[in-house]
Amino acid sequence: MDPNVFRLMAQCPPGLEPLLVSELKGLGIRATALQGGASWTGGWSDLMAANLHLRVASRVLVELGTFGARALGELERKGGALPWDRVPRAAPARFRVSSSRSRLYHEGAIEERLRNAGDLPAPAESAGIGDVVGARGDADLDAGDGTPDAGGPLVVVRVHRDKVTVRLDTSGEHLHRRGYRLHVGVAPLRETLASALLLAGPMSDSPSAAPPPVVDPFCGSGTVAIEAALLARRIAPGLALADRTPRHFAFRDWPDFPQAAWELEVEAARADILPELPGRTAIFGSDRDAGVLEAAAANAERAGVLEDLHLATATLSKAPGPEELASAGVPPGWLVTNPPYGGRLGDRRRLRALYTSLGRAFGPGGRFAAGWSLLYFSGDPVLDAATGLPLEERFATSHGGLRVRAVAMEGAGEDSGEDSGEEPREA
Numbered sequence: 001m002d003p004n005v006f007r008l009m010a011q012c013p014p015g016l017e018p019l020l021v022s023e024l025k026g027l028g029i030r031a032t033a034l035q036g037g038a039s040w041t042g043g044w045s046d047l048m049a050a051n052l053h054l055r056v057a058s059r060v061l062v063e064l065g066t067f068g069a070r071a072l073g074e075l076e077r078k079g080g081a082l083p084w085d086r087v088p089r090a091a092p093a094r095f096r097v098s099s100s101r102s103r104l105y106h107e108g109a110i111e112e113r114l115r116n117a118g119d120l121p122a123p124a125e126s127a128g129i130g131d132v133v134g135a136r137g138d139a140d141l142d143a144g145d146g147t148p149d150a151g152g153p154l155v156v157v158r159v160h161r162d163k164v165t166v167r168l169d170t171s172g173e174h175l176h177r178r179g180y181r182l183h184v185g186v187a188p189l190r191e192t193l194a195s196a197l198l199l200a201g202p203m204s205d206s207p208s209a210a211p212p213p214v215v216d217p218f219c220g221s222g223t224v225a226i227e228a229a230l231l232a233r234r235i236a237p238g239l240a241l242a243d244r245t246p247r248h249f250a251f252r253d254w255p256d257f258p259q260a261a262w263e264l265e266v267e268a269a270r271a272d273i274l275p276e277l278p279g280r281t282a283i284f285g286s287d288r289d290a291g292v293l294e295a296a297a298a299n300a301e302r303a304g305v306l307e308d309l310h311l312a313t314a315t316l317s318k319a320p321g322p323e324e325l326a327s328a329g330v331p332p333g334w335l336v337t338n339p340p341y342g343g344r345l346g347d348r349r350r351l352r353a354l355y356t357s358l359g360r361a362f363g364p365g366g367r368f369a370a371g372w373s374l375l376y377f378s379g380d381p382v383l384d385a386a387t388g389l390p391l392e393e394r395f396a397t398s399h400g401g402l403r404v405r406a407v408a409m410e411g412a413g414e415d416s417g418e419d420s421g422e423e424p425r426e427a
């Protein structure tokens with residue numbers, strides 16, 4: 001096979017596959033959804049563009065090969081035919097192996113035989129053969145699963161029904177690490193999940209459309225607001241630092257990395273960036289915690305989008321946005337957020353009161369009535385019920401080990417007067 005044609009796979013948290021496929025389509029790539037990702041055949045330009053532009057992907061991998069094997073000898077013999085010269089040797093490779101419904105089940109032994117096949121030395125300070133995570137489906141190949149980001153090239157091996165697939169990571173650090181978020185609050189949202197929320201709601205239209213206003217009244221370290229600004233200004237997530245230099249990607253260490261083509265790809269992405277938010281897009285972020293707001297501002301500054309955001313310390317009932325926009329004649333937009341939910345922050349009783357207040361803000365007389373839409377990550381259906389709103393699920397995924405659902409109510413609010421009042425404080 002032509003060494004410049006790759007079987008590519010982008011991974012994403014489970015539940016985000018349709019968003020990933022649609023992002024790839026936006027890049028001109030027709031991909032097939034898999035559990036926990038999407039795959040397609042493409043060249044260097046696809047590989048580079050996917051890493052630079054995908055907002056919900058965790059990693060992009062290339063397939064080194066796939067073959068049947070039912071015994072370790074067969075694995076090593078067939079594994080010897082893979083193009084291991086693609087794996088950089090400057091640092092020892094790390095393996096992530098999973099096996100299911102197969103004769104070959106000992107993940108440490110699979111790693112050892114493939115290291116032999118590829119003549120790849122084991123890391124000196126490795127916890128040893130078998131320093132791998134357990135058997136999972138492709139869905140769980142999303143990083144954030146215990147595989148450290150730092151280190152040598154990552155080889156991902158999947159054995160399923162006696163079929164071995166060996167892939168090499170092209171991304172390096174997990175793609176949610178855009179580089180801007182050095183300061184975090186108590187329960188930060190992953191950048192990829194914040195983007196997923198936005199792409200499932202206010203930013204679902206084609207990138208040429210000016211997105212509607214976005215308000216996050218529980219903004220914490222600012223992830224939703226910052227990702228909204230990156231999206232609205234068409235800033236590729238791989239260029240999310242203020243100076244718009246690309247973050248590092250593992251493929252840049254490959255022996256045949258096409259430097260000139262990469263520079264063109266980066267230049268094209270830079271040329272696409274809007275100097276400011278388009279049209280009537282406005283982004284408001286607020287939180288009752290002044291300390292976390294400082295973190296949000298520092299992060300936004302690192303991302304070069306501080307000027308695009310209205311950040312303020314405020315409780316939910318005073319969260320800026322709707323009045324300012326209405327007086328400027330801007331139509332209602334979306335409240336997109338990651339509110340506190342049980343298990344990590346506060347307790348259910350206090351949170352119920354907070355969610356009731358959120359619901360009231362969208363009900364008759366509420367500040368977010370009159371056409372505002374709501375989209376948030378829910379970790380607890382009891383709290384959703386406390387809003388009293390007809391919420392619909394947009395997608396379900398996991399975050400920090402918890403199953404979370406993105407729930408929405410689109411433009412259903414009606415305006416009939418004044419907001420009813422202050423929400424109780426949540427611990």
Ligand SMILES: C[S@@+](CC[C@H](N)C(=O)[O-])C[C@H]1O[C@@H](n2cnc3c(N)ncnc32)[C@H](O)[C@@H]1O
Binds near residue numbers: 218315426
């Ligand atoms: C799950 S965190 C949000 C994390 C954020 N998405 C991030 O990436 O950092 C929830 C936030 O809600 C804030 N909060 C809790 N109760 C609030 C209230 N009544 N009004 C405003 N903010 C509140 C907390 O201070 C916390 O920062």
